Every structure is written in C-alpha cells, then in structure tokens.
Amino acid sequence: MRIDLPEPEAFRRMMAEMTKQEIxxxxxxxxxxxxxxxxxxxxxxxxxxxxxxxxxINQAKENGAAAAxxxxxxxxxxxxxxxxxxxxxxxxxxxxxxxxxxSIPVLGITGSNGKTTTKDLLIHIFSASHTVHGTRGNxxxxxxxPLTLLELTSHHTFSILEMGANRAGxxxxxxxxxxxxxxxxxxxxxxxxxxxxxxxNISRTKGELFTSLPEDGIAFVNMDDKYVHNxxxxxxxxxxxxxxxxxxxxDLHQNDDGLLTIIINGEEIELNSYDETYxxxxxxxxxVSVTLGVSWESFQESILTFQxxxxxxxxxxxxxxTVIDDSYNANLxxxxxxxxxxxxxxxxxxxxxxxxDMLELGDISSSDHEEFGRKCAGMECxxxxxxxxxxxxxxxxxxxxxxxxxxxxxxxxxxxxxxFLKQGDAVLFKGSRGMALxxxxxxxxxx
Numbered sequence: 001m002r003i004d005l006p007e008p009e010a011f012r013r014m015m016a017e018m019t020k021q022e023i024x025x026x027x028x029x030x031x032x033x034x035x036x037x038x039x040x041x042x043x044x045x046x047x048x049x050x051x052x053x054x055x056x057i058n059q060a061k062e063n064g065a066a067a068a069x070x071x072x073x074x075x076x077x078x079x080x081x082x083x084x085x086x087x088x089x090x091x092x093x094x095x096x097x098x099x100x101x102x103s104i105p106v107l108g109i110t111g112s113n114g115k116t117t118t119k120d121l122l123i124h125i126f127s128a129s130h131t132v133h134g135t136r137g138n139x140x141x142x143x144x145x146p147l148t149l150l151e152l153t154s155h156h157t158f159s160i161l162e163m164g165a166n167r168a169g170x171x172x173x174x175x176x177x178x179x180x181x182x183x184x185x186x187x188x189x190x191x192x193x194x195x196x197x198x199x200x201n202i203s204r205t206k207g208e209l210f211t212s213l214p215e216d217g218i219a220f221v222n223m224d225d226k227y228v229h230n231x232x233x234x235x236x237x238x239x240x241x242x243x244x245x246x247x248x249x250x251d252l253h254q255n256d257d258g259l260l261t262i263i264i265n266g267e268e269i270e271l272n273s274y275d276e277t278y279x280x281x282x283x284x285x286x287x288v289s290v291t292l293g294v295s296w297e298s299f300q301e302s303i304l305t306f307q308x309x310x311x312x313x314x315x316x317x318x319x320x321x322t323v324i325d326d327s328y329n330a331n332l333x334x335x336x337x338x339x340x341x342x343x344x345x346x347x348x349x350x351x352x353x354x355x356x357d358m359l360e361l362g363d364i365s366s367s368d369h370e371e372f373g374r375k376c377a378g379m380e381c382x383x384x385x386x387x388x389x390x391x392x393x394x395x396x397x398x399x400x401x402x403x404x405x406x407x408x409x410x411x412x413x414x415x416x417x418x419x420f421l422k423q424g425d426a427v428l429f430k431g432s433r434g435m436a437l438x439x440x441x442x443x444x445x446x447x
Contacts, residue, residue: 140164356437
C-alpha cells in the first residue's frame with residue numbers, strides 16, 4: 001500500500017511536531033511495502049508475525065525512500081529514520097490528527113457484503129455535485145484507512161470511507177480515526193468467522209459504526225437485515241428495505257430481457273443490471289443520496305453511467321459466451337446470490353459455475369462449502385468446476401445430482417472449461433480473492 005501526499009510540507013511539519021524530532025527529508029509519499037517505494041516516500045517499517053519491515057529498510061532506500069518510520073534505528077543504513085514506539089499505531093495517530101484539520105462530513109460504510117460496490121456507487125453519485133474524497137481499492141483496513149485519510153485536502157467537500165473488519169474492535173478504531181457523521185451498514189453475514197468466532201461478534205463489531213455516530217448524525221438502517229435493524233445508535237435513523245414501513249420503501253421488477261427496475265417511494269429507477277444484489281446496493285445508495293440532497297433525476301443518471309469494480313459481478317461476453325466475474329471475494333451469502341444471478345440471466349445455452357475456496361470461514365467452512373454444493377445441485381447447473389481443497393467439499397455434495405468435478409490445478413480446470421463451453425453458454429466465477437479465479441478468465445477468454 002502506498003499513497004502520494006497531497007500536502008507534503010504540512011505533513012512534514014505535523015510529523016515534526018508529533019515526534020519532537022527534526023525532519024529535514026522531503027517526504028512526498030508513504031509506503032508500507034519496500035517494493036512499492038517511489039522516490040521521496042516515507043517507508044513505514046511494520047513488524048508483523050512473519051515479516052519485520054525493519055529488515056527491508058535498505059531495500060526501501062535503494063528504491064528511493066526519503067526516510068523510514070521505525071521502532072528502532074538501523075545504524076547500518078544511511079537513511080533518515082524517524083523513531084517512534086510503534087510505527088503502525090503512530091501512522092494511525094498521524095492520520096487521526098490530519099483528519100481533524102478538515103470539517104467536511106464523512107460517511108462510513110461497512111458490512112459483510114456489498115460495501116465496496118455501494119461505496120463506489122456513492123462516490124460516483126456524489127461526484128456530480130461534490131469534490132469527493134473516498135477509499136480506493138482495498139484501502140479500508142486498520143492499515144489502509146489511515147493512508148486514505150492522509151489523502152484528504154481542503155478541496156474536498158465530502159468523504160466516503162469503506163471500513164473493513166477482520167477482528168473485534170476494528171470498526172471502532174477506524175471510526176475514531178475518521179469521525180463519521182453518517183453511517184451505513186449494508187448487511188451482517190457469516191464472513192471472517194475464523195477471527196470473529198460468531199455472527200454475534202460480527203454484529204457487535206459492525207455496529208461500532210452506528211455507536212460512533214454523533215447525535216446530529218444519521219444512521220442508514222437496512223430493515224431487511226435482522227442484525228442491522230436491531231443495532232443501537234444515538235443518531236437519527238433513516239430506514240430502507242423491501243417493505244412499506246421504511247423511509248425508503250422498495251419493490252423490484254424484471255423486464256422480459258431480465259433487466260431490473262427498482263421502485264423506491266414511487267420512483268422507477270432503471271438499473272441496467274440483472275443482479276438483485278446490485279439492486280439492494282442501489283437501494284442503500286438511494287437512501288443516502290436522496291436524504292443528503294441528491295435529486296431522483298440525478299440519482300437515475302448516475303445509476304445508468306456507473307461501472308462496477310473489476311471482479312464484482314462484472315457481466316461480459318466473449319464470442320457469444322456470457323461470463324460473470326465475481327471473483328473478488330466470497331462468503332456463503334454472496335456465493336448463493338451469485339448463483340441466483342447466473343440463473344436470472346436470459347441464457348439460451350448451459351449454465352456453468354467455476355467455484356474456488358471461500359476463505360477465513362473457520363469452523364463453519366465445511367458446512368458452508370457443502371451448502372453451496374447443494375445450492376448448485378438444487379439449481380441444476382450443467383457443470384460445477386471446483387478449484388481448491390475446501391471447494392472439493394462443494395463438488396462432493398453436488399456429485400451424483402449434477403456434473404460436479406474438483407481440481408487442484410488451474411490449468412487442468414481451464415482446459416476442461418475451454419473444451420466444454422460453446423456459444424450461448426453462461427459461466428460464473430466465484431471464490432475468495434486468494435484463489436485468484438480471474439487468472440482462469442484471462443487464460444480461457446482473453447489470451
């Protein structure tokens with residue numbers, strides 16, 4: 001992870017004030033990985049369980065680093081070093097102090113599924129009327145969000161921040177850094193159970209966003225999620241959902257081509273999408289946008305010009321074959337939703353699923369992979385190709401009911417897929433990011 005600093009001199013002065021150390025180096029960026037260093041970067045030497053960034057200070061220097069933020073100086077490296085007790089904690093403190101320089105409103109977004117798409121959609125919508133600051137890529141963690149905050153400038157008029165959580169307390173920490181006035185929790189599902197232990201712990205952690213909001217803030221509440229709508233907050237609540245009792249009440253319609261229209265408070269919004277998950281994200285975005293002053297007309301225009309993020313329910317066509325690339329991440333809820341999307345498409349040929357392991361599920365990994373296999377069998381997909389140790393459980397659960405196969409090598413799977421597909425077919429790619437199923441898409445369709 002790295003960023004360019006928008007105001008290097010102001011950052012240098014703040015660092016000098018906070019560290020009580022003279023900083024003469026001209027720092028123009030920040031990097032957490034020595035391999036990503038640009039000329040003029042401050043290298044933050046993080047100490048992890050497996051890797052100690054202090055061992056790479058020399059590499060950072062060779063790559064052009066102007067200085068290093070360290071917990072102990074390396075005298076054998078001729079590079080300016082700023083010594084603090086813990087570089088990771090300190091860079092968070094720097095980001096928090098930087099945030100207080102700006103009075104702009106912040107919208108925090110978290111959730112088990114859909115938070116990135118909703119964040120990207122809202123950035124797109126508000127960019128028509130604001131200079132928007134927002135989370136880029138996966139800069140949503142306890143490491144990435146501080147860097148995101150350090151990109152704030154006085155030119156920004158609104159900030160939209162995605163907040164990811166891998167452990168208890170993460171959302172509280174990120175909220176304390178970013179000071180959100182508005183909060184949106186898309187949903188709460190069984191994701192990252194390996195570190196959380198239970199969905200109740202996930203709910204408590206995600207709920208830290210709502211409890212962090214001020215009394216004059218707004219919590220956007222998904223009334224269709226039983227965990228979200230029970231969360232406490234001092235802020236005003238604006239509710240949304242597919243029932244008439246919400247502030248933003250929605251209904252969903254599908255035309256003869258399978259494309260969806262969502263009706264919200266009587267306003268018909270064409271989505272130009274087959275994906276019901278995207279419809280839910282759009283409803284959340286509507287609740288935020290219209291509440292904060294966006295007109296329905298402008299909202300519709302933004303929806304129709306929005307381009308989804310790579311690897312998140314991207315629907316493409318290659319030589320008459322429809323490809324759904326949903327390979328960016330996976331848990332059971334999002335995987336089942338992706339299968340529903342595959343079967344909602346008006347496909348003339350066969351439906352194929354390429355499935356990779358859903359990671360970080362802990363003790364429920366076997367049962368969730370088995371349930372996914374049963375889902376594929378119940379939908380009677382024409383071919384299920386599984387890649388990875390855990391996904392083999394899905395193949396075993398579906399075997400005998402549908403054509404389900406498991407592979408430990410991508411090349412073998414790609415070869416089978418390539419030989420099987422023909423014009424008119426549709427294929428879904430779904431798995432956790434660590435399985436890199438997008439490489440199969442590249443090999444089969446793009447090379």
